Amino acid sequence: MPTKRGPYAKSDQRRQALSRAALDLVRRHGHRNVSVSDIAELAETSEATVFYHFPTKEALLIAALAQHDDENIRAHGAEAGAIAEMAARAEAGVQRTNYARLYNELAGAAADPTHPANEFFQSRWERSTRVVATDIRRLQNDGRVAESVDADAAAHILLAAWEGLQLQWMQGPPFDIGSLLEWHIRTVLGPAALD
Amino acid sequence: MPTKRGPYAKSDQRRQALSRAALDLVRRHGHRNVSVSDIAELAETSEATVFYHFPTKEALLIAALAQHDDENIRAHGAEAGAIAEMAARAEAGVQRTNYARLYNELAGAAADPTHPANEFFQSRWERSTRVVATDIRRLQNDGRVAESVDADAAAHILLAAWEGLQLQWMQGPPFDIGSLLEWHIRTVLGPAALD
Numbered sequence: 329m330p331t332k333r334g335p336y337a338k339s340d341q342r343r344q345a346l347s348r349a350a351l352d353l354v355r356r357h358g359h360r361n362v363s364v365s366d367i368a369e370l371a372e373t374s375e376a377t378v379f380y381h382f383p384t385k386e387a388l389l390i391a392a393l394a395q396h397d398d399e400n401i402r403a404h405g406a407e408a409g410a411i412a413e414m415a416a417r418a419e420a421g422v423q424r425t426n427y428a429r430l431y432n433e434l435a436g437a438a439a440d441p442t443h444p445a446n447e448f449f450q451s452r453w454e455r456s457t458r459v460v461a462t463d464i465r466r467l468q469n470d471g472r473v474a475e476s477v478d479a480d481a482a483a484h485i486l487l488a489a490w491e492g493l494q495l496q497w498m499q500g501p502p503f504d505i506g507s508l509l510e511w512h513i514r515t516v517l518g519p520a521a522l523d
Numbered sequence: 524m525p526t527k528r529g530p531y532a533k534s535d536q537r538r539q540a541l542s543r544a545a546l547d548l549v550r551r552h553g554h555r556n557v558s559v560s561d562i563a564e565l566a567e568t569s570e571a572t573v574f575y576h577f578p579t580k581e582a583l584l585i586a587a588l589a590q591h592d593d594e595n596i597r598a599h600g601a602e603a604g605a606i607a608e609m610a611a612r613a614e615a616g617v618q619r620t621n622y623a624r625l626y627n628e629l630a631g632a633a634a635d636p637t638h639p640a641n642e643f644f645q646s647r648w649e650r651s652t653r654v655v656a657t658d659i660r661r662l663q664n665d666g667r668v669a670e671s672v673d674a675d676a677a678a679h680i681l682l683a684a685w686e687g688l689q690l691q692w693m694q695g696p697p698f699d700i701g702s703l704l705e706w707h708i709r710t711v712l713g714p715a716a717l718d
Contacts, residue, residue, distance in 0.1 A: 429635050436631020439693035440624050449694045478706075484698075485684050485707050488691060492683030495690075498634035499644045503679075511673075512680050516710055 343381050343391070345371045351392040351427075358426040359389055359433075389430060390445045396427060397452060402459050410463035411486075411513060411521055418490055419506040422497045432495050457483045464517065472520040482516050538576050538586070540566045545587040546622075553621040554584055554628075584625060585640050591622060592647060597654050605658035606681075606708060606716055613685055614701040617692045627690050652678045659712065667715040677711050 349370040353362040364385050368375045382388040400417075402410055422428055438445040461483035467473040489512055497505050513521055544565040548557040559580050563570045577583040595612075597605055617623055633640040656678035662668040684707055692700050708716055 432631045432634035434631070435690060435694075436627045436629070436634075439627035439631075439690060441695055446694060449691075450696070453691050453694070481703060481706055484703060485688075485710075488687030489680050489684040490687070491690060492686030492688075493680075495630060495634060495686060496644075496648055496683060499630075499641060499648070500636055501645070508676060508679060511676055515680075 339381075342371075342373070342377070344395070346373070346378060346381055346388065347391040347395040350388045351395045354389065354392050354430055355424065355427050359392075359430045364388065384444075386444055389434065390448050393431060393434065393445070394448060397455075401452075401455055407459045407462040408466055410460050411467060411517070414460075414486065414490065414513065415506040415509040418494065418509050422494055422502070422505055425498075428494065428498050432498055435491075435495075453487070456487055460487060467517070467521055472523065473517045477517060486513065486516060534576075537566075537568070537572070539590070541568070541573060541576055541583065542586040542590040545583045546590045549584065549587050549625055550619065550622050554587075554625045559583065579639075581639055584629065585643050588626060588629065588640070589643060592650075596647075596650060602654045602657040603661055605655050606662060606712070609655075609681065609685065609708065610701040610704040613689065613704050617689055617697070617700055620693075623689065623693055627693055630686075630690075648682070651682055655682060662712065662716055667718065668712045672712060681708065681711060 346367060349367045350362070353366055353370060364378055365375050367388060368378045371378070378388070382391060434443075434445040435449055437443045438449045440446070457480070461479045464473060464477070464479040464482055468475055468477070468479065486509075490509060493505050493508060497503065510522060541562060544562045545557070548561055548565060559573055560570050562583060563573045566573070573583070577586060629638075629640040630644055632638045633644045635641070652675070656674045659668060659672070659674040659677055663670055663672070663674065681704075685704060688700050688703060692698065705717060
């Protein structure tokens with residue numbers, strides 16, 4: 329990515345500092361216990377500046393989700409390992425209670441397309457499905473997944489099941505989400521996918 | 524179930540009339556456009572009576588979800604067909620826009636165990652998983668699903684994938700949820716499960 333200079337670069341930096349502060353505070357305290365002024369304080373700026381970049385607390389919370397994904401979803405060209413690490417990531421995901429509660433609450437609210445988080449979730453699905461399908465094709469090229477498996481359908485269903493399982497785990501009672509996801513991967517992609 | 528008499532029976536009837544009215548209005552207008560007084564009017568009672576049975580609008584909305592399930596989830600002994608009809612039900616489910624939006628919003632919020640809908644979703648998962656696992660065992664007895672399939676794990680993952688797919692469908696863009704679920708059922712249970 330080309331490096332921006334001047335006022336736009338500064339504005340991007342400010343937005344990212346605010347997204348990081350929002351994510352940090354959500355993780356530590358839970359989104360219900362975080363105020364816009366807490367976020368402004370951690371990012372060393374004023375509430376007026378926060379509202380200039382993010383008109384509502386909800387916009388800041390959506391930016392926190394996007395920041396988390398930027399740190400966690402694999403970049404283009406770095407998809408290898410998405411299948412191998414899926415179960416471990418699911419296990420880690422449900423342990424991040426505060427983050428997961430925010431994620432699930434906004435995901436459910438975004439079932440209404442007029443909700444401000446809707447666009448974020450639409451592009452998140454597209455991005456995640458592409459990463460997982462690319463890794464499945466890599467496993468097919470390596471001979472570890474049969475060519476007959478529809479990589480796009482498999483990616484779609486593996487991610488949908490993970491989504492449903494995380495939501496259910498958070499609602500409770502807990503269960504072994506990692507083992508169930510590994511069982512699912514072996515069932516959908518064949519046993520050699522996780523060798 | 525024994526028939527109750529006297530004041531308790533009347534109270535149950537009143538609660539059910541209110542749950543039905545809430546569900547009816549949610550389906551027609553969407554939960555954001557329904558007020559407690561609309562529900563009282565349709566159930567031909569007073570707002571005070573509504574609040575006696577359901578202290579908040581949210582409690583009424585949860586009762587509407589429960590009412591929907593009572594009409595739709597198979598009873599004990601009537602599990603046959605749960606697998607055969609899953610894809611068609613998923614297709615019908617995403618077309619019930621107003622109901623699905625309420626369902627997904629409350630499901631996401633219930634990822635916080637202190638949310639009033641949490642208990643409803645916990646028992647819903649338990650009930651649905653039991654119905655689907657029972658139908659899978661029936662298919663195993665009929666020789667249409669291999670004995671080696673873990674019926675509980677399969678039921679769990681089929682329902683989790685449906686949950687994730689419905690949420691994603693509602694967020695948009697739409698896709699062929701019925702075909703994807705049929706593909707999933709054949710992949711997890713074997714091709715004869717849907718013969």
